Amino acid sequence: MPDDAPPPNLPAPRPGNPQLRVSDREREQVVEFLQVAAGDGRLTLAELDERVGAALAARTVSDLAALTADLPLEEMPPGAREVIRIDQRFGESERTGRWLVPRRMEVALMFSELKLDFTEAVLTHRVLDIDVNLRLGGHLTLVTAPGIVVNADGISHSRGEIKLPPAPGPETPVRLSILLTGRSTGGDIVARPPRRAPWQRLRRKPRPGDASP
Template identity: 40%
Template sequence: MSNDPPDVRASHEDRDRAVDVLRIAGGDGRLSTEELEKRLELALNARTLGELAALTADLPDSRPAPEAKEVLVIRQEGGKYVQDGRWLVPARIDLRTQLCRVTLDFTQAVITSSALRIDAEMAHGRLVIVSAPGMVIDTGGLNRTYSKLKVHSTDWTAEPRLRVELAGTLIHAKVIERRPRR
């Protein structure tokens, strides 16, 4: 928060910052799903800066990460495109590729939202999704021509940490979900 005394009333902006910190900590695996939900509820109902500070005090870095781009645009012909390591997952990915292998690795990604939409127009390529725990992939929005899907995490009855919705057109392409290597 700021250098204000802890008994100062919290603003909507103060609560939003605390919620961002908590979501990032949850995405990093620092908080269980249950603990994250409990702390988010407390943050949204907090009256003072002290109450908000107590919710993030045990987290190593209580500053929120920079804002994720609303849309990540991937346009490429040939070659490889890899998004891995610690990256901020946007709300949407616009994927336009031809003769290209794209890898999206979510194992160390900072997930700040519960949903990601990938709008794909792929020809003669491959999309490899390295999934993280609590992630499900919905391929129902894909139109496929001579294309294959190898997706394992499709249990929509559970409450996933991240729902990935794939939509668009695949021509002679593959979508493969891979589990992280240990």
């Protein structure tokens, strides 16, 4: 990327008066960028709420620029897409590590397995809608972390299993709500915490993200 190119998912700077009026789209781009920064741990939830409110109320280019002035723009990942579609037959695939969670996913699986690991994912929104179509041999695994809640009430299934962890107590703040809808006619849906390595089990080391005793 050239040195003078705008960072990903921020509006390109406009020459001239910094008091030029901004558009709704430019406000939305800055809000998305702030959500990515919060998901990456660079902003607290309180700071995110404050800056999002300021971004939505911004009138000028300088108003928006002030909200991202203390963030390392060149190191931030590009924004999440609105929708990710996965239509897979046979084989295995996964999304792990530092991936950007979109607003919505459409997942169709047949004789295949998909793992979505949220333990290190960058959460850009508070709710993720996943529309599921699990056919024969299609299996979906969600690896969760504290503060991630999975709801499968919107799934109609004739075969296969749905296994979800118990809902967290009121003392655990909800970081992401995953809402599953669609159908399963022959596959399994499992939501679970990350597995411990054998040496972690021997030493009884807490899983990543577990609360300290």
